[in-house]
Amino acid sequence: MIKATVYVTIKQSVLDPQGVAVQGALHSMGFEEVQSVRIGKYMELQLDTSDRNEAEARVKDMCEKLLANTVVEDYRFELEG
């Protein structure tokens, strides 16, 4: 069993309206030191395989095809176990 942790973030050049909204909310709550907020996704996948190299290629494929929109998002992942 291999655990894959995938991080999907919006590219630096792309506006993150959700982050802007959260920043505004934090400001209105008195957290004025918050200069910027960027929000992404964090995914934990349990893979029923023990071949690390195969898992790496497969998770990359999953990211490209479904988990990330590579036009506006970046992704990275870690494998464990």
Place this chain on the structure above:
Amino acid sequence: MIKATVYVTIKQSVLDPQGVAVQGALHSMGFEEVQSVRIGKYMELQLDTSDRNEAEARVKDMCEKLLANTVVEDYRFELEG
């Protein structure tokens, strides 16, 4: 300037319907080795402060009050810089 990275995940005992949907989609695309998917949030905050202890207390406060719903979600964060 301190960078805080916040991870918000759904508690293990709570059903994650988004994760179940993504797992179903991955299966139907031929990624049958995916045993489970849990989806969380990943946030990067830039804080205009240099006091690490204060930043730690403030980010904890932000998580408790806005960033995480502690009834059904767990959070953890890292500070950098």
